[in-house]
Amino acid sequence: MAIPQNLFWERFLSPVVKFLIDEAGLERYALSIDWDKQSARFQRADVLIPTYYSNHKFRSIEGGYLNPKVVVSYDPIMQYLLPPNEYLVRQALIDAIQVKPRRILDLGCGTGSTTLMLKQAFPQAEVIGLDLSAYMLVLADNKATNAGLDIIWRHGNAQKTAFGDAAFDLVTASLLFREIPTTVCQAIVQECFRVLVAGGQVLLLDVNQKALRQLEWLNDAIEEPYLREYAAFNLDKSMEQAGFATLPTQDVWWIHQITSGVKPLAKKDVAIHKQVRQYVSKSTDNGDLEDLGSPVFGIRT
Template structure:
């Protein structure tokens, strides 16, 4: 008899994953941490948790990313949910970067796996990881400290980050959009546009929408509330509505995709840039120093939007 699709994870996949990870060891580790004390270092009273987040379930666990058991098991489980290899999948974000960023923001950073890779790729850049779960940030900081990486972790909502306009050269989001309503995704894209300097880049790594549309059973396997909406979501159109140009998507191991957009340079900014370029071209070596573009707030004018 066929197993009902909505039971595929519960009956077939979950037992396999449970066999592959040390659940008892993870539980002991979770109990060894004073979560309130550790999370209080990140918690901000002005951050309001939206209902779609506070009611989220990760593999059926109530509280989702606000539950210590989920936080400590997230990395061990996820490595089996991002075929063929989690690091290879996340590397697609690094490979898609077309700018030389000085300031990077990783939205919905979770336990910081992509955030750490961004810092390793651009050690001189200021890298900030933002997440709604202060518990997740506890794990992220532990990983960064163990790796000897200086990263700033911020408790906050990607819909409204509270950072000033044009604060970043690169904004990324990994495995975020499939877990949230599409209306929230649109809000986040507008926030990304606001946060980026002119010429800045946004990169979104997530499930492959084409694959999800073609393989209906995949949506049942993962049992994520918003996965169907995400599969039907026109990401390029939404990014274009937010103001992004030079849109492109690339398949990553068929099951995933990375989508890129660029905040275009306005006519006013182009005039400023040309003025700077003409001034610098009179120097002896004829090279343009990115620092001379400081008035535009961006060192990333290698991209054409």
């Protein structure tokens, strides 16, 4: 019998994570920030928060990503929940890029871990991180400032980004689709197609759908209300329906996957793009997310 998701976290995973991080220290850090004042720099009145998001819980904490307690605990917790190593998993997305982008959009950027890595890989590109939580953007901006990276943070919904058609060469999303209804997934994929230039690439990093279908315990270990819905969702088909030419789905340490697609070129553009622009990975020296400027790293027991 499957263990209810909240019980699996509370009984098995939560005690381990609590041992590894300093919850009291994180709470003190959260209380040291004027969240209303800081989030006002990013808050957009025209952004409506959907109920699936406002009702979301992160590791059994009410309010989800609209709760400052969750925001400051997200990075320290996630480093233990992305085996074998958070940096390696996120770096796999960077290594899968096959274009040399001038403008990059990172959807559901959260605290900006992948966004910062994208900027490091493409320092000349304009990089924009978009998220529904203005609180998340506060921490993401702090990380970028500490790392000396110039990144634009935008409060918004990945379904309707408000950017113009063909505005980006690369669109990414990390650990987003498993947390949302599949109807929203499809809408986001379609939005990715709209905002990409012809020849542009989309990259989606998330839990391995094949593994979720084969191993029931993974659905319990990863506490997400839409996880089973996501596991049954055909992401490759979704990409094709949106108009993408899909690339082979890549397994990342078996428990993760990268789904990728390219917006096809119009016939008139084919002659201009005869050569595929390949990207050579520029990993950081020590492969450690702590060097990306998160102020909450180092707050440990």
